[in-house]
Each structure stands twice: as structure tokens, then as C-alpha cells.
Amino acid sequence: MEPPQSRIIAALNGPQTLGNSAFFWIFAILVLIVAIFFPFYASRFQVITASNLAISSLLALSLCLIWGYCGILSLGQASFYCVGGYAFGVVGINLIESAGNTNLALIAGIVAPVLLAAVLGWLMFYRRLKGVYVAILMLIVSLLLGLFMRQTADPSYAIGKAALGGMNGLRPESAGDPGIPNITLGFGEAVAVFDGRSAGFYWLVLAILVLVFLGLRWLVNSTYGYILIACREDSERTETFGYDIRLVQLSVFCLSAAIAGLAGTLYTAWGTYIHPDGFSVAPNILVVIWVAVGGRKDLASVIVSTVALGWLSLELSRYGEVSLLVLGLILIFAMMVARDGIVSALGEQIGRLVAARGSRREIVACFKGGRR
Amino acid sequence: MDLAGQLTSYLYQYFDNATFLILAALGLILIYGMMGVINMAHGELMMIGAYVATYSYHAGLPIPLAVLCAGIAAGLAGIVMELLIVRHFYNQLLSSLVVTWGLSLVLSQGALLILGPSTLNMPTPLGSFSVGGFSFGVYRMAMTVVAVLLMAGIWILLRWTRFGNQAQATIENPRMAAALGIDTRWIYTTTFAIGAALGGVAGGMLAMTTAVSPFFGQGYTAVAFITVVLGGGANALVGLAVAAGYLSGVQTLLSVMVNQYLGYVSLFAAAFVALLVMPSGISDFLERRRSRKVQR
Numbered sequence: 001m002e003p004p005q006s007r008i009i010a011a012l013n014g015p016q017t018l019g020n021s022a023f024f025w026i027f028a029i030l031v032l033i034v035a036i037f038f039p040f041y042a043s044r045f046q047v048i049t050a051s052n053l054a055i056s057s058l059l060a061l062s063l064c065l066i067w068g069y070c071g072i073l074s075l076g077q078a079s080f081y082c083v084g085g086y087a088f089g090v091v092g093i094n095l096i097e098s099a100g101n102t103n104l105a106l107i108a109g110i111v112a113p114v115l116l117a118a119v120l121g122w123l124m125f126y127r128r129l130k131g132v133y134v135a136i137l138m139l140i141v142s143l144l145l146g147l148f149m150r151q152t153a154d155p156s157y158a159i160g161k162a163a164l165g166g167m168n169g170l171r172p173e174s175a176g177d178p179g180i181p182n183i184t185l186g187f188g189e190a191v192a193v194f195d196g197r198s199a200g201f202y203w204l205v206l207a208i209l210v211l212v213f214l215g216l217r218w219l220v221n222s223t224y225g226y227i228l229i230a231c232r233e234d235s236e237r238t239e240t241f242g243y244d245i246r247l248v249q250l251s252v253f254c255l256s257a258a259i260a261g262l263a264g265t266l267y268t269a270w271g272t273y274i275h276p277d278g279f280s281v282a283p284n285i286l287v288v289i290w291v292a293v294g295g296r297k298d299l300a301s302v303i304v305s306t307v308a309l310g311w312l313s314l315e316l317s318r319y320g321e322v323s324l325l326v327l328g329l330i331l332i333f334a335m336m337v338a339r340d341g342i343v344s345a346l347g348e349q350i351g352r353l354v355a356a357r358g359s360r361r362e363i364v365a366c367f368k369g370g371r372r
Numbered sequence: 373m374d375l376a377g378q379l380t381s382y383l384y385q386y387f388d389n390a391t392f393l394i395l396a397a398l399g400l401i402l403i404y405g406m407m408g409v410i411n412m413a414h415g416e417l418m419m420i421g422a423y424v425a426t427y428s429y430h431a432g433l434p435i436p437l438a439v440l441c442a443g444i445a446a447g448l449a450g451i452v453m454e455l456l457i458v459r460h461f462y463n464q465l466l467s468s469l470v471v472t473w474g475l476s477l478v479l480s481q482g483a484l485l486i487l488g489p490s491t492l493n494m495p496t497p498l499g500s501f502s503v504g505g506f507s508f509g510v511y512r513m514a515m516t517v518v519a520v521l522l523m524a525g526i527w528i529l530l531r532w533t534r535f536g537n538q539a540q541a542t543i544e545n546p547r548m549a550a551a552l553g554i555d556t557r558w559i560y561t562t563t564f565a566i567g568a569a570l571g572g573v574a575g576g577m578l579a580m581t582t583a584v585s586p587f588f589g590q591g592y593t594a595v596a597f598i599t600v601v602l603g604g605g606a607n608a609l610v611g612l613a614v615a616a617g618y619l620s621g622v623q624t625l626l627s628v629m630v631n632q633y634l635g636y637v638s639l640f641a642a643a644f645v646a647l648l649v650m651p652s653g654i655s656d657f658l659e660r661r662r663s664r665k666v667q668r
Contacts, residue, residue: 073466075473127648132410132465133601140594140640151633281590285477292470325481331474332457335467 012214014221016069016229018298018347023354028300035206039199047202048270053310054205055266058212060290060306061299062259068296069220070252071232073131076138077260077287079145080113082278084261085268086149087112089170089180092269093162096181101191102269106183109265110258117257118250125249139284146279169275170268180272196270205266209303212259216299228252282324289327293334295341305343377506382628384508389620391516394612395577396596398522399570401608402563404600406543409458409564410465412472414596415589416479417568421446421575422584423483426492435497439576446572447565454564462560476593483586491583515577522570527609529566539563598643604653611655618654619643 013020019028039047059081066072088109092102120141124134153166161177164170172179183194183204194201219225227248230238235245268274277283294305309327316323338345396418403411411417421442429438457475461468498510530536541549542559550556575588582588599619603611622642627635650657 071466073469075469123644123648127651129647129651132469133647135466135469136410136594136597136601137644140598143594144637144640147633147636281477285473288470288473321481321484324477325485328474328477328481332471332478335471335474336457336460339467 012217012221014225016220016225017217017300018295018344018351019300021351021354024300024351032210036203039202044197047199048197049311049314051196051202051205051270052267053307054202054209055263055270056290056310057209057303057306058205058263058266059260059287060294060302061212061216062256062263063287063291064294064296064299064302065216065220065259066252066256067291068298068302069225069232070228070249071131071235072249072253073135073288074138074253074256075135075288076140076142076284077256078283079138079142079279080117080257080260081264081267081283082142082274083113083116083145084109084264085274085278086164086170086264087261088265088268089274090159090162092181093170093172093178094160096178096184100184100188101186102181102184103187105181106185106265109268110261113257113261113264114254117254121250121253125246125253128246139281142279142284143281146276149276149279167276169273180268180274182272183266183269194269196272201270205270208262208266212262213299213303220299286327289331291341293330293342295338295344295347297340298344298347301341301343301347305341308343377502380508381506382624384512385628386620386624387516388512389623390616391512391519392578393595393599393616393620394519394523395515395574396592397599397603397612397616398519398526398574399567399572400596400600401603401612402526402567402570404597406539406608407462407560407563407567408465409462410469410472410597411458411567412469412593413453413476413479414567414571415591415593416476416483417446417449417571417589418575418578418592419480419483419584419586419589420449421572422579422588423487423492424572425576425579426494426584429494435580439573442576442579443569443573446575447569450565450568450571451561453568454561458564459557459560476589480586480590487586489586491585492579493583494580496580511580515581518577522573523609523613526570535559535562595639598640602643602646602650602653604650604655604657607655607659610658611653614654614658615643615646618646 009025019025035050038050042050059077062080063074063077066074088102088105091108092105095104096102120138124137129137149164150166152164153168155163155173157164157166158173161173162170163173170180182196183201184191185194186192192200194204220228227238227243230241230243231245231248239245264274264278290306290309291302293309294303295301309330313323313327316326334342396415399417400411400414403409403414424445425438425442428441429435433441453475457471458468461471496509496511498514500507500509502508528536530540538549538554539559539562541552542554542556546556549559579588599612599615600608602615602619603613619639619642623635623639625635626638646654
């Protein structure tokens with residue numbers, strides 16, 4: 001009989017992810033410990049930035065799931081992020097005073113993008129639209145939503161106490177109404193408030209990121225994950241085997257929207273701010289860059305690249321408006337030298353080195369080798 | 373209100389919108405419709421064309437020459453892009469999509485750094501005429517004529533020239549074409565360059581109707597792409613004309629009846645609906661109906 005912890009680890013490991021060795025998990029736990037203690041030795045600004053990077057990682061994971069594992073590229077992933085953010089803000093502004101918490105707002109921030117994804121996905125996947133069209137249509141949806149939000153400065157665009165506010169971003173309708181609330185969990189008097197600038201918020205986001213990461217690792221290495229890969233590799237053959245690929249695509253699309261919406265919700269609570277520019281080209285392309293440079297076919301690589309590139313953007317912002325230019329160049333470079341992502345390629349190399357050094361554990365990383 | 377003027381105005385807007393779509397989509401027809409590469413940087417090629425046209429006009433060149441310069445510059449940029457990057461991404465739709473999107477980001481941000489965020493202007497030439505109290509620019513009608521001429525030019529190029537035959541053979545079956553002694557690499561590069569040059573000409577012409585900025589191209593790529601996709605591949609030029617006619621019809625109707633924003637949204641909504649009905653585009657749809665009729 002195996003000990004239960006090794007069964008849990010076994011469920012998280014599989015050919016669908018890099019890093020299945022004890023070496024990887026020990027390293028991951030060390031990184032997590034460093035991350036947990038980060039607020040004790042970092043400045044307040046660094047903690048705030050780290051919260052943002054963790055939120056970005058969540059968003060990147062949501063694209064990694066559909067693009068890397070199911071082959072659905074969405075160039076408009078930021079639209080789910082922002083729809084989630086707006087939904088959280090609108091419901092939060094309306095309910096924070098009467099309910100005293102943001103439980104419903106949090107749920108709204110996840111459900112609203114899922115509804116959007118369900119409608120769009122139903123239209124696109126059930127009509128068997130080509131993957132390329134799906135990618136472009138998502139970008140167009142995002143740009144149109146942005147255009148709409150831009151022209152909502154008129155006070156008539158208000159939902160209850162929340163005014164959409166056009167280019168000023170979401171705001172309370174009158175001065176007496178509350179602003180976008182912090183994440184406030186709990187019921188009645190027993191609530192925990194997570195101020196976006198605090199270490200508590202950072203830990204909350206970190207915990208969510210870890211849970212989502214582990215959950216996705218479990219998911220992609222489960223039977224469902226194998227079906228996702230099958231859809232990506234050869235949808236016709238998968239269908240011949242009796243799987244309804246439209247349903248698979250729709251379900252994973254909705255799950256991805258839920259994760260992106262959660263990220264958007266946290267982002268809105270982080271800065272108590274949400275703005276139509278979130279729908280524009282730049283945020284959408286950023287997500288694609290994070291995922292493509294990291295390695296769309298591996299979850300951990302995507303988190304590494306998101307944190308690294310996010311940090312790089314911040315450093316570069318000291319030198320004026322060069323960060324998008326540099327990130328664009330990095331994207332082109334990555335696509336030229338390592339089609340499946342730089343971090344993934346490095347990860348596979350490390351996996352081989354570890355394996356070559358005599359670790360007897362199975363390094364399934366090599367299993368994934370071979371470029372398509 | 374005078375009816376003749378009103379009607380002319382609607383008709384004028386309709387052709388204006390259609391011309392806009394055709395000009396933006398022309399270069400993409402060759403690059404996507406023929407080569408199967410999605411060039412997300414097409415709008416940025418138009419941006420290059422727009423800048424070159426504006427600068428050469430202000431340097432004293434007459435307008436037709438300035439537009440020609442725009443085409444040449446964008447064509448050269450297209451050659452560089454093809455040789456350095458796009459070449460490695462043929463037959464990989466999603467990868468080509470991502471890498472050219474990165475390219476578009478680099479080009480627009482590069483233009484922002486080098487040329488600055490301020491907008492440039494070029495006067496609209498050719499004056500105007502008026503019908504029943506409404507005044508119309510002659511230049512926009514000239515643009516329609518040029519768009520039609522360019523379409524005819526592409527048709528002649530593909531149908532009647534040696535290059536066109538070789539290009540079609542290459543697209544149909546690259547290995548066989550290469551075995552017959554056609555330099556397929558050169559064909560790909562040239563086709564891409566012509567597509568880019570058409571984008572440049574379009575950018576140069578549109579520069580006279582709107583302000584030129586580093587993000588000039590951003591709005592065009594999506595519109596151009598949706599028009600080409602809706603047009604379909606079976607008979608790309610006819611498809612483009614029908615798609616542009618249909619989309620601008622919807623757009624004009626809605627912007628006249630409600631407002632500009634809804635007109636713009638309706639363009640995409642109309643394209644979306646049409647794609648749901650005809651997933652492989654209008655020309656494929658027409659082609660299939662025709663062949664069905666022949667069978668009967």
C-alpha cells in the first residue's frame with residue numbers, strides 16, 4: 001500500500017506537465033517558502049508588485065490551459081479578465097454596504113466571464129469555427145467591449161450605485177456611494193478584509209495561485225486532460241473515438257474564463273480600479289507573450305515566465321516606453337529559437353541533467369520532447 | 373431636406389465604407405488568401421506606408437508619387453519581414469499569427485519611440501462637389517476607383533502573367549512546383565512583398581483622410597482580416613468584393629440609423645453571423661451552390 005501523500009503527488013504528475021521528479025517538487029516547495037516569507041524581508045512596494053505578478057500568473061495560466069493543452073488560442077483573454085473585474089466592481093459597489101462582504105461580488109466576477117465564454121464558445125465551437133477565426137474573433141470581442149466601455153462616461157450608464165464611467169474607469173455614481181471594495185470575505189461581523197496594498201492580500205493571492213496551479217496540474221494529468229490533448233493533436237480522430245470535442249472545447253473555454261475572471265476580480269480589488277484600456281490590444285498581447293515565451297504546453301513554465309517578464313517590464317519602465325517593444329522582440333526571438341517556449345526548453349534541459357546525474361526517478365519531461 | 377442629396381449621401385457613405393474595407397484587405401488577400409499566413413502586422417505595414425506618404429508629400433513629392441513611395445517602402449519592409457521571420461512559419465497558422473502579432477507590437481512601439489506620439493496630417497486633395505446642400509469630397513471617390521483598379525490589377529497579375537501562374541502553382545502544390553523548376557522561395561517572398569506593398573499603398577491613400585500616428589494600423593488589421601476571411605478562398609477577389617459590399621451595407625445602415633459606434637459594432641456582428649452561416653467564407657459558399665446547380 002502506497003502512503004497517501006505519494007498518491008496525491010502521483011495525481012499531480014504525468015506526461016502533460018514538466019517537472020515530475022522529486023527534485024522539481026522540492027525545488028517548488030523551496031520557492032514557495034521563499035514566496036511566503038517574502039513580505040518579511042521585502043519593501044511594501046515590492047509586496048504590492050508581487051501581488052500583481054501573482055495575479056498576472058493566474059491570467060497566464062488561464063490562457064495556458066486552453067492554448068497549450070487544448071489548442072484553442074484566444075487573442076482576447078484580457079476580455080474575460082476585465083469583464084470579471086467590472087462585474088466584481090459593479091456588484092461590490094452595490095452590495096458592500098448592505099451585505100458587509102464581497103462574497104457575491106467575487107462570485108459575480110467569476111460567473112460573468114463564464115457566461116460570456118459560454119455564449120461565445122457555444123456560437124464558435126458548435127459551429128466548428130476554425131481555430132484561427134476563434135483567435136481573431138476573441139480579439140475583436142475584446143476590442144469591441146473596450147470601445148463600448150470607452151463611451152460610457154455618460155451618467156446614464158449606471159448599474160445601481162456603480163457608474164461605468166467611460167475613460168475614468170468604474171466609479172461610484174455619487175460621492176456618497178462606496179468605491180470599489182477590498183476583498184472582504186466572511187459573513188456579518190466576522191469578515192476578513194484584504195486591503196490590496198497589504199501582505200494579507202499578497203498571501204491570499206499566493207494561496208489562490210498555488211491552489212489553481214495544483215488544481216490545473218491535477219486536471220491536465222487526469223483523463224479529462226488527456227482528452228484535451230487529444231483535441232489539440234487531432235480533433236477528427238478524437239471525435240471518431242466518440243468524444244464530443246465541441247463540448248470539451250466549450251467546457252475548457254468556460255473554465256479558462258473562470259480563472260481569468262478570478263484574476264480580473266483580484267486585479268480590480270488590488271488597485272480598486274478598472275479601466276477600459278484593459279480591453280485594448282496591449283494587455284491581450286501581453287498574456288500571449290507571457291504564455292508563448294514561457295512555454296504554452298507547461299503550467300509551471302508559464303508562471304516562471306510571467307513573473308520574470310512582469311518584473312522585466314517594471315524594470316524597463318524606468319527607461320521610458322520601451323517595455324512593450326522589448327517584450328515584442330523577446331516574443332519574436334522566442335518563437336524563432338524555441339517554438340514551445342524558452343522556459344519549457346530550459347526546464348527540459350534541467351530535467352535531462354538531473355536524470356543524467358543518476359536520479360533513478362522517472363523524468364517524464366523527456367517524454368514530451370520532439371517538436372511539432 | 374432634399375431627397376437627392378440625402379440619397380447621394382447614403383450612397384457616398386456606402387462606397388466610402390466599402391472602399392475602406394477593400395483597401396485594408398487587398399494586401400491580406402495575397403498573404404492570407406493565397407499563402408495561408410496570417411499577417412497581424414498588416415496594419416503596421418499600412419502605418420509605414422502612411423508615414424512614408426506623409427513625409428514624402430511634405431518633402432515636396434506630388435501625391436501619386438508619394439503613394440508610390442509608400443508602396444515601395446512597405447514592400448521592402450515586407451521583404452525583410454519575410455526573409456527574417458515569416459519564412460519560418462509557413463503552414464503553421466497559429467504560430468504565424470502569434471509571431472506576426474509580436475512583430476506588429478514591435479513596429480508600432482518602434483514607431484512610437486522614433487517618431488513620437490504626435491499625429492501627422494496630409495491634406496485631402498481634389499476638392500469637393502455638392503448635391504442638394506450636401507458637400508462631397510472628390511478624393512474619396514477617386515479612392516474607390518483606385519481600389520477597383522488595384523483589384524483588377526491583382527486579377528490580371530494572377531490570371532495573365534507568368535508570375536501569377538507560377539504563384540498559383542506554388543500555392544497549389546509547392547513540391548510539384550519546385551520540381552518543375554519554379555523557385556518557390558522567391559515566389560513566396562515576392563507574393564508577400566506585393567501584399568505588403570498593397571498595404572503600403574492603402575496606408576498612403578488612407579493617410580489623406582485621417583490622422584497618421586504610430587497606432588494608425590491597429591484598427592485596420594482586425595477589419596481587414598475579417599473581410600478577407602468572410603470573402604473566403606475559392607475566388608478571393610469576388611469574395612472580397614461581396615464581403616466588402618455586404619459589411620459596408622450593414623455598417624452604413626446602422627451608422628445612419630443609430631450612431632457610428634453601433635455601425636462599427638454591427639460590421640463585426642454581421643461578419644460573425646455570416647461566418648456562422650458560411651464558415652468557409654462567401655466565395656466558397658457561392659462556389660458550392662453553383663456546383664450543386666451544375667450537378668442538377
